[in-house]
Amino acid sequence: MSDTYSYLGPSGTFTEAALAQVPEAQGQEWRSVNNVGEALDDVVSGRSVAAMIAIENSIEGGVTATLDALARTPGLRIVGEYLVRVSFVLVARPGTTLEDVRVVGAHPVAYAQCRQWLDANLPTHGHIPATSNVAAALDLFATDHADAALAPPAIVRHHDLVVLAEDVTDNANSVTRFVLVSRSTRMPEPTGADKTSLIVELPDDRPGALLEMLEQFSTRGVNLSLLQSRPIGDALGRYRFVVDADGHVRDERVADALLGLRRFSPRITFLGSYPRADRAPVEYVSRYDDGVFVEARDWLRGLISGEPDVPESL
């Protein structure tokens, strides 16, 4: 029996392109869903073994719908990350010209990435949000609410659409980071080029609480590659923080930082340790090597068990 992988569809989305990078998903069943919550529900219920979801864009930052869904859904683990270069074209039903366009359908993350082009070329346009980049284009056939849509360039190979403008993305180097999420508690092995994702709530509203959270990483030489605040939702001014830290939880310095965080924060969600998409080895200074932590622990154990505390140089 084949495994099922959920992804934001329909076929042709960037999320599908990210899933195409996962060797173990090839030849398996791919299930197209309409939103991130549905993809994660598939994993929680066991309907799918894993789901591919967009988590961060180089222009727009964290994908808020994804960060909030991950914070709300317990028992999930990120097992891998994948990068996809994204660019958009403006498409329309045949016969439409740029002058006819009043309303543009687009996924909100896509819309944010093409804002400057749209403001310059269609200054009075309206925006209708779509569930995905491909859905935005297909909606043009289903309704007449939008006159044009932002879509991946390959869309015109499969659908009868005209391109009104090529490459409408404001930044040519836009990259989106996707993560593969599963229910499995079996963690990917450390590779030396890993990332650890967490969601941390601050203990209370007091001066320096955020600084204290960040100190847990800095005093162990752990670099952060993402820090994004998201409202907890119960009151104004209450935030949780989504954190990506360099390294694997089985690296001593990351484990030690997590112990510090656990003592400090009332709520931590461990989202997983997994290989970085770029496979770039994590850099850190040598005093944070695994061996240094092990030696310090042995020294403490020795002190407690009554061994004489002899400085190494003697």
Ligand SMILES: O=C(O)C(=O)Cc1ccccc1
């Ligand atoms: O996967 C897609 O194509 C999506 O619709 C989500 C998305 C939106 C914007 C950038 C990358 C992915």
